[in-house]
Amino acid sequence: MEDLQRVLREHHFLKGLSDDHIHLVVGCTKNMRFKKSEYLLREGAASGTFYLLREGQVSLEAYVSGKGVMRLETVEPGDVLGVSWAFPPSRAHLDARALEPVLAFAVDGACLHAKMEADPALGYALMKPLLEATYARLERSRLQGLDVYRTGV
Numbered sequence: 228m229e230d231l232q233r234v235l236r237e238h239h240f241l242k243g244l245s246d247d248h249i250h251l252v253v254g255c256t257k258n259m260r261f262k263k264s265e266y267l268l269r270e271g272a273a274s275g276t277f278y279l280l281r282e283g284q285v286s287l288e289a290y291v292s293g294k295g296v297m298r299l300e301t302v303e304p305g306d307v308l309g310v311s312w313a314f315p316p317s318r319a320h321l322d323a324r325a326l327e328p329v330l331a332f333a334v335d336g337a338c339l340h341a342k343m344e345a346d347p348a349l350g351y352a353l354m355k356p357l358l359e360a361t362y363a364r365l366e367r368s369r370l371q372g373l374d375v376y377r378t379g380v
Contacts, residue, residue, distance in 0.1 A: 231256065235332065238279050239305035240356050248349050255338035261329040268309055268323040275317055275336045277309035283329030288322040300367060301326065307360045312336030 232253050235241055241249060259278070261267055267278055267285060285302040299321065302308050308331070311317055317336065343350035 231258070234281075235279075238281070238332065240279050240307045240360065243356065244352050248346075248352050251342045251346065251349055252334065252339065252353075255335045255342065256332050259331050259333040261325040261331070263325055263327050265325050265329075266322060267325065267329070267331070268319040268321070270319055270322050272319050273317060274309055274311045274319040276333050277307060277312045277336060278323075279332040279334065280304050280306050280308060281330040281332065283331075284326040285329060286322075286324045286326050288324060290322075296322075300364065307357070310357055310361055313340075313354075313357060 232246075232249055235252060235256060236244070236246075236249050241252065244252070261283070268274060270289065280302060282304055285308060286298045287300045287302060287308075288296050288298050291297050302323070308323055309319065311319055312334075313336065339353070343353060
């Protein structure tokens with residue numbers, strides 16, 4: 228069996244965390260497997276878990292009236308998924324569907340939030356990469372939007 232602490236330490240999202248902080252995160256984390264086409268998140272549903280992708284690809288999708296389901300982005304190993312756990316009321320804003328078999332760390336947001344409240348240094352250490360990941364996703368969305376508008380001209 229894999230040493231969860233060692234494997235978590237290697238995930239891109241947690242690279243800057245100390246051994247003590249990784250140990251705290253381990254207590255809120257479990258390995259999850261998803262089959263092709265299985266949903267990790269559903270739009271509007273409570274989202275108390277976030278995922279650190281290890282293997283496979285996940286499609287971030289939204290239903291658009293008159294157009295059906297649209298893929299907004301593909302998330303790959305090393306990415307974080309489900310950041311809404313950190314922002315009450317913690318509801319998923321998109322569907323997240325496995326495009327192929329997916330292996331991910333599932334992190335219980337309530338468990339982690341309690342540990343972050345007790346250890347503000349852990350909170351800072353986690354919010355920094357969370358903000359970076361959120362900003363990167365926002366920037367990709369902005370560039371994609373510009374491309375859509377450019378091709379429509």
